[in-house]
Amino acid sequence: MAKTNKSNAVQTQTINADDAKAALLKKDPAQIMVDIIKQQRTLYSKNIGDWLAARQAAQNVDFPQRNRLYDIYDDLILDEFVHGQVYNHRILPVKNRNFKIVDKEGAKNDDKTKLLKRRWFDAFINLALESKFFGYSVGYLNDFNLVDGFNEVITCELIPRRHVLQEKGFILNWESDFLGKDYTQEPYSKYCLAIGDKLDLGLLNKAVPLWILKKHAWQNWDEFAEIFGIPIRIVKTASQDQRVRNEIEGWVRDMGTAAYGVFPEGTDIEIKENNKTDAFKVFAELITKADQGLAILFSGQTMTSMDGSSRSQAEVHQDVADEIRKDDEKFIAYEVNELLKKLAEYHNYPFVDGDTFEWDVPEDVKALVEVYTAVNKMGFQLDAEEVSNRLGIKILGIKQVQQPTSPNKEDQKEKEPPAEELTVSQILKLHADMAKMLAHTNKPTN
Secondary structure: OOOHHHHHHHHHHHOHHHHHHHHHHHHHHHHHHHHHHHHHHHHHHHHHHHHHHHHHHHHHOOOOHHHHHHHHHHHHHHOOOHHHHHHHHHHHHHHHEEEEOOOOOOEEEEEHHOOOOOHHHHHHHHHHHHHHHOOEEEEEEEEEEEOOOOOEEEEEEEEEEEHOOOOOOOOOOOOOOOEEEEEOOOOHOOOEEEEOOOOOOOOOHHHHHHHHHHHHHHHHHHHHHEEEEEOOOEEEEOOOOOOHHHHHHHHHHHHOOOOOOOOOOEEEHHHHHHOOOOOHHHHHHHHHHHHHHHHHHHOOOOOOOOOOOOOHHHHHHHHHHHHHHHHHHHHHHHHHHHHHHHHHHHOOOOOOOOEEEOOOOEEEEHHHHHHHHHHHHOOOOHHHHHHHHOOOOOOOOOOOOOOOOOOOOHHHHHHOOOOOOOHHHHHHHHHHHHHHHHHHHHHHHH
């Protein structure tokens, strides 16, 4: 019978988790802290493990699957800092640039340029730039209007990346399919626009570890604020009546801003405030460092998006951002020139060999004037037509400079200044000198 009771007691102790934790705490208080730390590390490791597994599935040689990686990307792009870096610092500066179509002679063709001043083309540039972050993408030209003998494109859409098996060149009806429509062959090749490298997983793949660190810093900070941000209220009561204790608990629970309570005699309320500020430094520094890493990844620097310093440092950082923008512009120029060929071949757009897409970069007029002035001082003759085109002003000809003529004697006399007038003392002295001269002249000789 004793064994049965002992067995029952053991069984009851095993089932009751609270008793088990209490017994463990008495035996080894540090064990509870170890379990908590392990749980937090497991949460981080789980997210990193998910990313590693998703990346491995995307790089699978036999049957690559990027769906799990795209799931992470969808959450990652919701981060306000990442979204701002991608769209505000990388995509918008390129989309807002003016462009032109030039012929083989380099002359701008306004009519052909207007054919691309459409909303669908803006959408194409957007999805082409997104491919640098999300990886290989396929666009789709949809809806056409017959205008002046060619099929004018109305919309350009992104084929969901989850339904594209780029290694095989298939568009899948279902994400888990093994076979689909071959978009590299007609008729699909007339409308599908493949953009980027098939093996590229995009810059977001490199951003995932930093984003996970940042996300956990926010989560832990929020949990810390929830536990320690609000002062803890401790209530002590001498009453053992459960009804009184429940009533007091309700009062404390309902106490909010400017609240008060009337408690029975023997009830003490104590408020414990947290005076430590180390948590702010820990979590804020971790989030800042993660954002700095993301800024360097996407923009090559941090000053234009996070902080500022001296003017010289700002110029260096801006130079790095400009180099990245130039690379994005060059990438788009390659993709658009391939698009022009497809529009001309399959949809009768009036683009011919030699037509090229270029960014319409305005000339630095001040720098050009300095160059032309220096060349002119060196004694070289300038091409008036070339100067007119570069500066955007109409030059009528060389300005005639009137040469000064030598004045004649009459004019010279008229222009001679009048004689200077003598003062009174000078006149008296002059008269005295003349009198002496006359007296000496009239003196009789012996």
